[in-house]
Amino acid sequence: MLFFGLRLTLVQFIGSTHETRVFYTQLLPLTTVLTISIPETVRLLNKAEALYQSDIRSLDDLVHLAKALHSLGPGFVFLRGGHLPLTRNLEVPKYDIDKEVIVDVLYDGTDVSLIKTAYINTEISQGVGYVFSSAIASQLALGEPVPLATRKACQYVETGISKGNGLINYFHSTCILPFSRGHFIEYVLNREDVKPIWEAHVHHDFVKRIGDGTLPIEKFKDYLVQDYLFLVQFARAKALSAYKSNSMEAIAAGAEEILHIQREMSLHLDYCAEFGLSRKDIEEQEEHQACTAYTRYVLDIAHSESWFGLQMAFAPCLLGYGIIARRLWDDPGTVREQGNRYWKWIQNYVADDYRAAVAAGEAILEKHAVLQSSSQIDSLVKIFVHATKMETGFWNMGNE
Incomplete structure (x- = not known):
């Protein structure tokens, strides 16, 4: 199993024709979960096909973007929606005050899962992708299926940001409770002895x-x-x-x-x-x-x-x-x-x-x-x- 958290530096690294061909034809098809942001996805798709613009205007655009990326070969695409906060009705807001929801998209080639978390106005700009990658990988190592592992990772990151005071609090749930704040019901309904x-x-x-x-x-x-x-x-x-x-x-x-x-x-x-x-x-x-x-x-x-x-x-x-x-x-x-x-x-x-x-x-x-x-x-x-x-x-x- 290959879990791959894509970073911009890696996309930038792909320069020569040989490197690009190896990346698209050999590495991505081996990837179990590809976690990636909107700008990274646009850059990657532009390198692959030179077809995509950076102007993403709707939730449908996010889903289309995830499907396009999945066509390059990974088993799952986890497209992080943090660069496109939405309103409560999942529309693009006209004003900052209307930003309420982050929607991440998980796509496996058949099913689209929309994972919604609260929008948190924060100055955190670096490291979020690494935290997502690590959190998902940790859940997979514990034997969780990809959809549940990804959902738990989203909850973990959401709580970490909300409790981080400008930084990500990595230890918000350590040795305290087996669920993130606000997700108790979901935790209960997904337990092996309950489900x-x-x-x-x-x-x-x-x-x-x-x-x-x-x-x-x-x-x-x-x-x-x-x-x-x-x-x-x-x-x-x-x-x-x-x-x-x-x-x-x-x-x-x-x-x-x-x-x-x-x-x-x-x-x-x-x-x-x-x-x-x-x-x-x-x-x-x-x-x-x-x-x-x-x-x-x-x-x-x-x-x-x-x-x-x-x-x-x-x-x-x-x-x-x-x-x-x-x-x-x-x-x-x-x-x-x-x-x-x-x-x-x-x-x-x-x-x-x-x-x-x-x-x-x-x-x-x-x-x-x-x-x-x-x-x-x-x-x-x-x-x-x-x-x-x-x-x-x-x-x-x-x-x-």
Whole structure:
């Protein structure tokens, strides 16, 4: 495996016809990952084909640039976007104040991955490329696949710059936490002990059949009943979360979450009525074992674990519905509108109010994760894993 971090000095070094031919025909095709900046890419492509201009004006231009460079032979091209900060909407800003996002492009010849990090106004002009190269190489040496290694490197560099006071802080995460600040959720979902369980949950056959509209109506009605009964217990757990809080701000936030659940239950009842289910019908139903197991597990965590441990028990529900609904919404294979009686369910969980609730919940997780000790992280992840299994049990009800 050859990992190659290209620098301008090397591009300038290529002078003779023989050197140039060896570089393009022998070295680049052996390269596993080529990490390179925008100016370096333009210079390299100009030497190769004399076709490219330095005036890069859009994110599409960056992607085109990465694809052109990949045609020279490397396995992956990692094009760093630091020379083209973008707005929140991934457009080229008119004013410096609108610069908010850096987008790096990873291309393997088939898939384009856009890695977004926060734009940090800094005077650092040298050494960033070397740090990227070293960080990616270190992750590859640990056995990470290239896409994940590259993403982790971006997070590492972003945090290093933000904490460097004009320099790169190389030791911001050393012996502290196994994730970079602001990337706790991503770290959890990509852990080897989490990823297969999480993937099984968010890609469960039950939700796939919601997407294509083939789920039997009685199965969905049973789910609606159990989901209502679940929300009753969930509200109790949220009340305990407020009780375990130590500030009025957190207590008030917990109370607001309970009111949000109350409003959600009202909407839930309206939705149930469309399937012929009244409130009386629902409340007379017995809890399914999966509902009891899940909700009582969460309530047990509320009594026996820390406040943040309880937030980790809530997390699979909060994150999962948002991820599932967003994927179904974006999937061209999802049956839409009048062709799918469950389309409104998908709409509910991509609506602005739910997305705002997810964003608020994610912010809480990220804020408090960095306050935990490294020894606590594994215990917290175990809570998340078990709660995810309980959440998946809800989908399994539809297969019984």
